[in-house]
Amino acid sequence: MPLAIYILGLAIFAQGTSELMLAGLLTEMATDLGVSVPQAGLLISAFALGMLVGAPILAVATLRWPRRNALLVFLAVFIVAHIVGALTPGYWVLFATRVVGAFVYAGFWAVAATTAVALIPADARGKAMSIIAGGLTVATIAGLPAGTVIGQHLGWRAAFWTVAALSAVAMAGVAATIPGGRPEKTPELRRELRTMARPRLWLAYGTTALSTGALLATFGYLGALLTETTGVAASWVPAVLAVYGVGALIGITIGGRTSDAHPLRTLFVGVTGLTVISLALALTAGTAITVVALVFLLGAFGFATNPALNTRVFTLAEGAPTLAAAANVSAFNVGITAGPWLGGLAISGGLGYPSVAWIGAALGLAALGTVAWASSLQRRGAGTKQAHSAPALTDA
Known part of the structure; x- marks a missing residue:
């Protein structure tokens, strides 16, 4: 692997x-900024909102840019945003x-995803995406608890400064290793837009959004649930979040090995597990x-689906x-936005922190419905010319 x-x-x-x-700093941030915990939780949704609109807009705006240039510009703006966030005293500027x-x-x-696909053979996409998305898993294992510890001892602003510094290191790495110049085949917007008209692609997006929402409905308030309902001391929250991260690393590693050959089976097992674990958390939150054991499994099943969710899209949109x-x-960010938002509504409505796990289970059931639909379409089209001419991954 390069x-x-x-x-x-x-x-x-x-x-x-x-x-x-x-997720581990909401209580401290709410106190410092003078807002409620659900309002502080909207900062998670704000991040997801930016990602929701940013991906397609920037993909089109930088379609003909050298990929390395685009990646460096994105990192530079990200660093500046975190410096400003660390310095501001106000909630709305943050x-x-x-x-x-x-x-x-x-x-x-x-x-980054399209760059990775261009650098590796088609039968290694799942592994490559598990490595890239594994950066998020390692952030869960190391970055999240470390950020929580830094925030608890030095203030949440120190955590923002740390992120800015880490991003600067990553920026240097991108400059040194990503090939310069434009892609050999310059992307064409018209062709990209034609690809977006494929119905099965939108069904795949539905699975991505619903399964992500199922995970984030619970995870977005996990720190508060642990302290307010389960009775875990605040000092132990980073350790429990690290347990979640270990589960996520194991899950994404397994998913990276199975998603190339069996994407729908990987999704079915992962989303089913996520749904069952969410139900168990709702029932045993005290x-x-x-809860600690279930948090580990939540991370494992929640992240096992990630490589399949990514590789399906590249197969269904082959060539564009x-x-x-x-x-x-x-x-992904529809789910990240909707999950904490629905969880915040339930908490504000007086249903308590266990209600977020019930919401996660409901979204998980809906995601299973999209996987079943995709399986039905694949079986129905198994004998068609389109199915025979597509790679195995098109069972998505």
Whole structure:
């Protein structure tokens, strides 16, 4: 696997730490900024909102740019946004910096994915995407708990400064390892737009959004659930979040090995597990030992689906992947936005923190419906000329 793939994973780790670390800092941030915990939770949704619109816009705007140039510009803006966020005293300025930082992070994801696909053979896509997305998993294991510890001891602003520094290191790595120049085949916007008209591609986006929402509905408030309902001391929250991250690393590693050959089977097992674990969390949220075990499984099943969710899009959009990959980033962030938003509504409505796991289970069931639909379409078209002429991954 080229070194550039691992550098892209490092960059995702740096930026993903920012995406995730607020889950362990909501209480501290709410107190410092003078807002409620659900309102602080909207900073997670703000980040997702920026990613939602950023991926397709920046994919189109930089379609003909050299990929290395685009990646470096995105990282530079991300760093500036975090410096401003660390310095601001106000909630709404911080909210804006979260949107801006996420906007370029989304662009980075989309371009990084297409860059990786161009650097490796088709039968290694799942492994490559598991390495890149694994940067987010490592952010869960190391970045999230480290950010929580830094925030608890030095203030949440110190965590933002740390993210800016990590991103600067990643920027140097991208400059050193990603090939310069434009792609050999210059992407064409018209062709990219024609690819976006494929119905099965949009069904894949639905699976991405719903399964991600199922995970984030619970994860977005995991720190608060642990302290307010389970009774875990705040000092132990980083350790429990690290347990989640270990599960996520195991899950994404397994998913990276199975998604190339069996994407739908990987999705079915992963989403089913996510749904069942969410139900179990809702029912046992007051029992610490059980919750810790379930948090591990939540990470494992939630992240096992990630490589399949990514590789399906490249197969269904073969030959014009840039905008399709960007739309998949947006689909991820529909889920990231909707999950915490629905969870915040339930908490504000007096249903308590366990209600977020019930919401996760409901979204998981809906995601299973899209997987079943995709399986039905694949079986129905198994004997057609289109199915015979497509690679095995088109069972998505």
